[in-house]
Amino acid sequence: MAPAVGFGGLFAAATNGAIGTIEMISSTAACGFIYALTAAQPLTIIGSTGPVLAFVACLAQLGKATSLPFLPLYAWTGLWTSAILFLSSITSASNLVKYLTRFTDEIFSVLISTIFVIEAISDVGGTFTSPESTFTKALLTLTIATVTYGTATVLKGLRNTVYFTKSIRNNLSNFAPTIGVVFGSLLARSARLAHGAEALLPALTIPSKFQSTSGRPWLIPLMDLPVWARFASFLPALMAVTLLFLDQNITVRLVNNPMYKMKKGRRKGNVLDGMHADLLVISALTAVTSLIGFPWLVAATVRSISHVRALSKFDKDGNIESSMEQRLTGMSIHALIGSCVVFAKPRNLLTQVPRPVLMGLFMYLGISALPGNEMWERIKGFFTDKKLAKVEKWSSVPPKVTTMFTAIQVACLGAMLWVKSSPIGVLFPVIIAMLAPLRFGLEKTGIIKKEYMDILDEE
């Protein structure tokens, strides 16, 4: 629910209210339920992701630059995307994911985290320069966002401390982000009660009735887009396909990891089972969401992995014994999310959540996904004392090679972020598509020897 609400707010800002929180939550609920019911890998959780948000923002800017109406452009791009995804699914093109390695996964994962963090910082930082805001409000925004992030982070780490009993530690740690949101919201409310309008922070914009954020009709007027643009939208659709295809398949590949010991409908050790059917479902959902102006949804990495791990059974040594493979948790999660937009009381409650709280939550989601990412660990390694640093699996690789490998990954990440924020931002998925050939090129040209690549890129 929290990522849906957060992304809804960001979508509203990126699309000037054309796609907002109500669309995001409705899309998450409906598509998530259908996906959990029909997918071949129902443990995957679909939702909006940072790269998709960035792409839609670029598409909105493209529409503005070319004086084209955004929603029809979005719809046509989505329809082309759906058609290409459909072709990809029926030809089993998801098998291409065989050529993606940890090199690509890590850069993609850090990109997602970076987008989360950048969105949070730029939103909070923007309140200091916005003419609509005062210095008091800006300072309060920073405080609330920091408190939300800090609470969630501290409580998440409580599990590994000696405070309280084990039961309390585990429960507080499990509900850390939720407690952070509640705590941040209460703090903002107390500030408003104490200082009045001076401390009134912007909150989520959700219509009091179940209707679109801007009050537009649900069905997008497709014919409002000039004929040439209907065909030209095929080009951004190619970018969207790259993004959705990689986002979906990288995540499902991680969910299908043999370490989770899943058995239902899959061959031993095969990570590709179910991908083609899942892509077909995503293709159908993309077509429907495009027609009604809902955000495109795709497998969300962090949420999917959290879901799978929550359903894993561990032995006494902490190793995964098996996973509880079923559809009911996915269906229940999304049915409950749907109830929040269908019923008035929870909908009104959502309008009480201040925006800085969501930015704190975004910061938490972005940063909490980084530990364990080897690229991130190696980046941190640049700043550590080599004599005191712990032995990592890449410690046997010469430091120069490790540095070069990591620097190339950072350069790829930088290129993606640079292209994303440039006038040709809509093309940034191409860089993601180039990562796999680049990795093989590095090995083939001898820039990184195979023996070192096998260690650095080991799964």
Add this chain to the structure above:
Amino acid sequence: MNSNNSVILHTKLELIIAYITIMKLLCTPILLVLSQYSCVVSAFSVPAQLTVAPRAFSTGMHLHCPKTHGAIRASSKLHMAEEPFLPLDDSTGESVEKEQLFEGLGKGIARDYKARLPLMKSDITDGFNTQVRIIDCLHCNATS
């Protein structure tokens, strides 16, 4: 008014040309690397045969990786996906089917659903079991 329209049209044309140029520039190195990478090229030329998982299970054939002969590679787990566990013919020990990069229309989807749809009922019933387990877990936490 006409001059405004022509300016807008000119801008649109420039954008389209820019798109095409950039796409060409970005795609050319990808294709070059792809064409040089023999593994990728050979993957496209694998004969049109299909691995059918349910059959492998139903006939009780062994699942085996022909290149590694079951040994787990130290370098990368991805090789497991790259070289899928293929069913072996019991009599000859040879791989009878190979997985290819692109398959016939709808074959991958059919295989996925053929393997998963029969389990739909258990997907629901196991969910109720899961709920029981979660309640059990919470209960254990509360009482521990």
